[in-house]
Amino acid sequence: MPELPEVETVRRALEPALMGARINRVELRRKNLRFPFPEKFQSRLKGRRIALLSRRAKYLLITMENAEVLIIHLGMSGRLTLSCTPDARSKQNNTTTDPGDPKHDHVVFHLSNQMKLTYNDPRRFGFMDLVPTQQLENHKMFRALGPEPLGNSFSSNHLVQRAQGRKTDLKAFLLDQRTVAGLGNIYVCEALHRAGLSPRRSAGTLATKRKTPSKWSAALVPSIRDVLNDAIAAGGSSLKDFQKPDGALGYFQHNFDVYGREGKPCHRQSCTGTVRRITQAGRSTFYCPRCQR
DNA sequence: CATGCCCCCTGCACGC
């Protein structure tokens, strides 16, 4: 489920509880998720103090004081839940919400501040890794990542340059993490709708003959940024199972213009179109054929 | 290099 806004929401929710805390113990309830846990995963984390929580694309990064980074990817169904240990709960009046089916609690980080962080992931498409900070950029999953959509190096020039001569459709182009890092199925659909661009259009048409950004590609970057910022402000989108680590739900799903709205009227002001669902690269695309060209 | 397809895994909604 988690695309960039959901991961960012998780990061922000965890930050106050995790910053400066020490990892007392890592409880592993299986030996792998999508991939095996790295060598000596538990012992390398034991006793470490958490120095920084950050995010790259859809990856949550937890940097330890000893300059090792815990990389967490939530896959499709991964969830991080923060809760108090029974001891702490009796002292304070903390409530902890719906931890999900405990049989899918695969990792529990026991922290020095009486909190625990539980990773639950029914489908196990997520994974964790632990590498020296220095090696992060060379990590297999990070090497080819494109720019952060909310960062300075993401521009229409970048998009146009990458789109040059590409016949692949805009949907696949934007879903490709090498183009821009962090968009997934929902936010690509939403961004294209905001930009008035058809997901079926070929990426190469973003450029004009003079290789300068067309007016369409100029609209695309702000559309992407806006939809991501709006979603982050709403605490992400809660579809089937996304919750913030404190159990609260995001509410951006109520603001979708096209995603999941097949057959419903287009939300664009004065557009009379109807949202359509098609399949591209084996995944659902929602768009308005009337206002998205 | 670019593209298209299959796969990993579980849960859930749906139709019969």
Added chain:
DNA sequence: TGCGTGCAGGGGGCAT
């Protein structure tokens, strides 16, 4: 109630 089918927010790996 039970069963089969298709679908789900990701992304690696492989053949072409």
